[in-house]
Amino acid sequence: MVEAFYILLLVGTILVLVAAFSSLIAFRFGAPLLLVFLSIGLIAGVDGLGISFDNFAFAYMLGSLALAVILFDSGFGTSVHSFRVAAWPALTLASIGVVLTASLFAFGAMLLLDLTWLEGLLLGSIVGSTDAAAVFFLLRIGGINIRDQVRSTLEVESGTNDPMAIFLTIALVEVLASGEGISGLNADFLMLFIEQMALGLIFGLLGGMMIVWILNRFTSDRSLAPIFALALGLLVFAFTGAIGGSGFLAVYVAGIYSGNRKIFAREAIARFHAGLTWLAQIIMFIVLGLLATPSQFPSIAIPAILLGLFLVFIARPLAVWLSLLPFQMTQQETGFVAWVGLRGAVSILLAILPLLGGMENGLLFFNTAFIIVMVSLVLQGWTIKPVARKLGLIIPPRMGEVDKIELDLPGKSTHELISYRVMKESPVLRGERIPRWAMPSLVIRDGRSMRYQYAGRLQEGDQVYLFVTPNYIRLLDRLFASRAPVEEDDEDFFGAFSISPSRPAKELDAAYGPGLLSPTEQHMTIADLLTHRLGGRAEYADRVRFGSVVLIVRDLDEQDAIKSVGVSLEPVEPATALPVFINMREIAHRIRDRLRQYRGKSAKPPEAGHRGEESH
Structure with missing residues (x-):
């Protein structure tokens, strides 16, 4: 046994x-x-x-636990x-x-x-x-x-x-x-x-x-x-x-x-x-x-x-x-x-x-x-x-690799101890300063520890320890991350050019409409329009169709407000030639486009030859 x-x-x-x-x-x-x-x-x-195992009941219990x-x-x-x-x-x-x-x-x-x-x-x-x-x-x-x-x-x-x-x-x-x-x-x-x-x-x-x-x-x-x-x-x-x-x-x-x-x-x-x-x-x-x-x-x-x-x-x-x-x-x-x-x-x-x-x-x-x-x-x-x-769904990363360790402090402290390794081509390595609110305290370089104030310019491979409020950790991630890899099609993904998100949405409607804004959207900025159509919150690389163009969220600021908007002049290629996978709004767009085409054809005046024949 x-x-x-x-x-x-x-x-x-x-x-x-x-x-x-x-x-x-x-x-x-x-x-x-x-x-x-x-x-x-x-x-x-x-x-x-040749391992024989046929205990279905045991397998189900073990699988459920796992x-x-x-x-x-x-x-x-x-x-x-x-x-x-x-x-x-x-x-x-x-x-x-x-x-x-x-x-x-x-x-x-x-x-x-x-x-x-x-x-x-x-x-x-x-x-x-x-x-x-x-x-x-x-x-x-x-x-x-x-x-x-x-x-x-x-x-x-x-x-x-x-x-x-x-x-x-x-x-x-x-x-x-x-x-x-x-x-x-x-x-x-x-x-x-x-x-x-x-x-x-x-x-x-x-x-x-x-x-x-x-x-x-x-x-x-x-x-x-x-x-x-x-x-x-x-x-x-x-x-x-x-x-x-x-x-x-x-x-x-x-x-x-x-x-x-x-x-x-x-x-x-x-x-x-x-x-x-x-x-x-x-x-x-x-x-x-x-x-x-x-x-x-x-x-x-x-x-x-x-x-x-x-x-x-x-x-x-x-x-x-x-x-x-x-x-x-x-x-x-x-x-x-x-x-x-x-x-x-x-x-x-x-x-x-x-x-x-x-x-x-x-x-x-x-x-x-x-x-x-x-x-x-x-x-x-x-x-x-x-x-x-x-399908064009892989989006360019906002930042490269980041190497960090988060340590909880005892008690009910409102801060956490974060350790970052300085990555190659990271912003801090290029000379960008660490904010004072991050409270950098210790740098370990080549096995030796030193206070941050005496460490001088940070070097690749340095281990930096900081006390920071958890809400701001992602801001530090950008400082210590390596340079994001740039693909050849990144520009195509984010559109041909950018526009200011603070401009009135009416200007966008005048250029690519008109008549694409609802009464509620008439007085919005472009950023507000995007946020409204995205359900109240915009994310990096979100896309919204606006008439014949596509608006793309290029970047967000520290408060997750839209910082940059790209414009793609070419319509998004359909995932399939069949009319499947389209949502209700897209169906409404297609119906409206067809109705406009039909009205345009029906309102077209008859050719001159036909008018002449009719006059006879």
Whole structure:
């Protein structure tokens, strides 16, 4: 028994190490990391190296625990600002979008797998949600710099759509197992869903408050803070699930709340959970890979692959487009959101539920979902950055690399201790002074420490320590960051020329209109007009169509007010020749343009020859 334990531990440790080392290779070649982890599990499994593992119940519990850890860390790293700018489109995708995806997918499953509509809807619910792990890793680690609203929409959607998919899957498994058919889907299920989401939201907020309160009162040992945060996060997850709420929604909300409050040992917690999330990812995907039996795949490989392609190219894009119609996203942005619909561990976890529910064709659901996840990771995971570049969504960075360490001060101090390494070609290295309010105190150069006042001109590689109010940290980031790389198409991205944001919007209307301003906008400046049309807050690289031109936010000042506006004289190329992915405002623009063309043609006077003929 003891020997078996050590052998099991040895094999598990080797698999984790192989996955960790393979991630370094995957970074170099741009391969999706989660596909690598899943492949290692398949290679080590029963049809590979011969490790036999078929404990579906244990795999589901372990995967759920790992997913809770990932969601808490994802929420902890999501700013309130990101949530605000993306809340409505993301939550629409996480609710209506999942239902639409599952419903559309059901028709393909009926055709290709000869399932009933209800069974097709179950399979659609299993693969209906995007995977938080896959999306967060590819966007945050993959070096894809896109507009904040688009990135936030994808991240918030992936963190909040799991509860809808889980609820639909559990409900449909119960209905199909009971034999009631579609009549089993009644108003009670809707009320149950509302109850689960409400409890998840309420106890997520209360749990976040509890985490902040406890961590800020037990500050005797910094090394214990990450353990407290982890245990309390899992407590929120388990308690909410035990009382009938959505534990996954609760732990994500608790992460968002606690991550956006002043909390003891924040940096230590963030670093600990970043490493723990990597470990959770690796273990979860390896275990799910071990669970699969590839020798069973050939019998359903072709229909499963076709369903994966149907999901990627038809079901997900249509659901996203219909869900995002009311929101002001460009055709390119909506198309990109539709493409970044990666399926991952959540879909495989949910595919275990039909087996645990005792359904006769449970293995069909599991194997089909597994193949669909592989198709998604290969097709979408490998192409996200090229697609973003093709659609013109990768924006030039505002600043280059910055190397800093943030240290929390004990007690209720309003300042933080920040350490920056002076980067090559950074503004401070070029002679720009550090503001006095930053309170620079210490410089470490070549292993020797000295007071800032006696250090003279800063040199590359110096480590500078400053006491600063947290609100001003991002201003210092610009001073210590290296020079931002300049691409050849940066000028095209930001327009042919710039205009002053303080000029009256009427001048813009006179040049590129007229008649494009509403009565409310008549007395605005260009900056106010952009902010108004962007929903009250402008972000770096935001774009707004104004008649035949596109206005672009080139830069913001320290108060996030628009500092520079670019003008692109060429219309944005459509993401597709088909009239899809356009929003309601764009549809209104096109209808208005067509009406103007029609009126212009109808009002055109007849040619002279015709007038002469008529006079005769």
